Amino acid sequence: MGKGREEARLGGEQHQHSLAEARDVKAWRMRPEVFQAVARGAVVTALLGVSILVGSRSLAHFDAALVAYTFSILFATFGLTYRYSMWLSRPPTALYWRRGWQAFFKKGWRLRNALFWVRRIGEDVLANRFIIKRDRLRGLTHLLIMWGCILAVAITFPLVFGWLHFRPVPGDLSLYEAMVFGFPAFRFPHDSAVAFFLFHGLVWASFLVLGGVALAVRRRMRDEGAAAVQRFAEDFMPLLLLFAVSLTGLMLTASYTWMKGYGFTFIAILHAITVIATFLWLPFGKFFHIFQRPAQLGVGFYKDVGRSEALARCRRCGHEFTSQMHAEDLIEVERALGYRYEIPGSPAEHYQWICPPCRRASFALAQSLLWRGTRGGERLAEPAAIAMPVHVNSCLGEGPLGSEDQENFHP
Amino acid sequence: MPVPEKNEFFVDPGRCIGCQSCVQACTECDTHKGQSMIQLDFIDRSASTQTVPIVCMHCDSPTCAEVCPADAIKRTEDGIVQTARKPRCIACNNCVLACPFGVPKxxxxxxxxxxxxxxxxxxxxxxxxMCASVCPSQALAFGTREEMARLRPNAQPLNTFRFGNQLIRTKVNVMAPRTSSEDHVDVTAAMYEPAIGHDVLDDVFAEEQP
Known part of the structure; x- marks a missing residue:
């Protein structure tokens, strides 16, 4: 082994070692973050517990039959807060969480951001526009599952917490009254269409969810691309849970409507098991994206602000490729993660100041440098300015996939 | 099912003729139908025909995954760095800008x-x-190390790259001369190198010289 090779090997080991060391330090530092996450989980769970006590008027309107559901929700609240807190402690997440809020509350941007927030909530969260753009059928699938779950949660959670209950109106037994937090909210005849739709709310929710689950399973069974990367726990388990919850819920309705309550107790226990399992699964599996996804809104504001400020210029080809803030933040994140992309003695200083196309070009140039003298071809004369690399095929879909890529490719 | 260990990916940009077969073949892949994940660039279009086809190098310690705030990029146990998980990706562009090879789109x-x-x-x-199965010059090749040693007796695979102070080891190999004493490719050292090619000396617009 030559001297250069030996030095490179030692250097490599040193760098790998420093990366591992940085990770060890990070692991050691995780401890206070774990305590913080546990404390946050306990506080949020306690707050929910207090709101249940207050909202149900000291448990006066609390339905004791639903106590298992209440405790599973409390446990899920703890788990979700814990995981969310741990997620936020990762260097990139922590930075973008902070930057997202800073961008949102930036002076002169607040009104615009508030309007954009409403628009993005409508388009991205409520209408799933970006999923529809991925695939219309997938968009429909997600809309059905999402709105089915939202409807179910909106009905069951207030009932389980004792925040909502129904009672016959004293003096007029043909009327029902909805009580929200112990206050009368609205009345309706118990045999009206309103009552029928209201009391069967979970049936409609399960129809939506079952439709969505059927479409999702169909795709996972037929799509070869999905089949290659899907995993049981990550992709099938949530669908099975949603299917089980919806089906057992419908069985309850079928039992008391058409079968004179046949097997009702057994089905009720079965339904409770499926629902509780789903709640317990919330913090750990695919369902966590429900709580993670809104971060997309913060990223939108971060990008908007970044575009209006100083832009980063590639220190190889000299073209703008992203916001200076983004490049600087990435350098900070990479350092926190233990990466050492600094380039001593180079005008670039840090590899993060090199745009993606120039990174690709540098890769090829480094390889051709190794082959110099072995293969044909000459080193061309030093150009006055370094040319920007361009895509051989700049068509959308074959070169860049969207406007952001086009910016990175220097249009 | 994991990728069989005996099969490896070998990239040799020096053999690329820029034909775009890989770009077209990539669009056929089921996991990203109709969209090519290959990055095929001219390095200096006005001066050289040198092109570079870039596929994901599948780093052992993927920077793209580490800088992802949404934890959307996962590495499988067989070393494949998967594309972003659709429910998680928040489109922050961190991975696109942080990948040392400029791979993500x-x-x-x-x-x-x-x-x-x-x-x-x-x-x-x-x-x-798909790309390796159609590449006519085998700049993108997939097979065993023994096959590569037999087919390219003058070359050896390297899978360690230097970017400034950082060394990155990858699952995908790049082909280097067998005689080379280097055990890694120093990418940042070559950053300001001009492209490889042949200087065109004939000026077709000039008057004919005696």
Whole structure:
């Protein structure tokens, strides 16, 4: 082994070692973050517990039959807060969480951001526009599952917490009254269409969810691309849970409507098991994206602000490729993660100041440098300015996939 | 099903003729239908024909995954760095800008990062990735080390790259001369090198010289 090779090997080991060391330090530092996450989980769970006590008027309107559901929700609240807190402690997440809020509350941007927030909530969260753009059928699938779950949660959670209950109106037994937090909210005849739709709310929710689950399973069974990367726990388990919850819920309705309550107790226990399992699964599996996804809104504001400020210029080809803030933040994140992309003695200083196309070009140039003298071809004369690399095929879909890529490719 | 260990990916940009077969073949892949994940660039279009086809190098310690705030990029146990998980990706563009090889693409409308996953639907059942199966010059090749040693006796695979102070080891190999004493490719050292080619000396517009 030559001297250069030996030095490179030692250097490599040193760098790998420093990366591992940085990770060890990070692991050691995780401890206070774990305590913080546990404390946050306990506080949020306690707050929910207090709101249940207050909202149900000291448990006066609390339905004791639903106590298992209440405790599973409390446990899920703890788990979700814990995981969310741990997620936020990762260097990139922590930075973008902070930057997202800073961008949102930036002076002169607040009104615009508030309007954009409403628009993005409508388009991205409520209408799933970006999923529809991925695939219309997938968009429909997600809309059905999402709105089915939202409807179910909106009905069951207030009932389980004792925040909502129904009672016959004293003096007029043909009327029902909805009580929200112990206050009368609205009345309706118990045999009206309103009552029928209201009391069967979970049936409609399960129809939506079952439709969505059927479409999702169909795709996972037929799509070869999905089949290659899907995993049981990550992709099938949530669908099975949603299917089980919806089906057992419908069985309850079928039992008391058409079968004179046949097997009702057994089905009720079965339904409770499926629902509780789903709640317990919330913090750990695919369902966590429900709580993670809104971060997309913060990223939108971060990008908007970044575009209006100083832009980063590639220190190889000299073209703008992203916001200076983004490049600087990435350098900070990479350092926190233990990466050492600094380039001593180079005008670039840090590899993060090199745009993606120039990174690709540098890769090829480094390889051709190794082959110099072995293969044909000459080193061309030093150009006055370094040319920007361009895509051989700049068509959308074959070169860049969207406007952001086009910016990175220097249009 | 994991990618069989005996099969490896070998990239040799020096053999690339810029034919775009890989770009077209990549669009056929089931995991990203109709969209190519290959990055095929001219390095200096006005002066050289040198092109570079880039597939994901599948780093042992993927920077793209580490800088992802949404934890959307996962590395499988067989070393494949998967494309962003659709429910998680928040389209922040961190991975696109942080990848040392400039691999990921951002699909703005879909709010989704997309990148090469070494045709996991094919390689996990022992088939070649689409790009390697069509590349006429085998700049992108997929096979065993023994096959490569037999087919390219003057070359050896390297899978360690230097970017400034950082060394990155990858699952994908790049071909270097067998005589080379280097055990890694120093990417940043070559950053300001001019492209390889032949100086064109004939000026077709000049008057004919005696």
């Amino acid at each position: 951002m699909n703005t409308g879909m709010n989704l990062m997309m990148k090469c996953d070494m045709c996991y639907d094919r390689t996990s059942i022992g088939l070649k990735p």
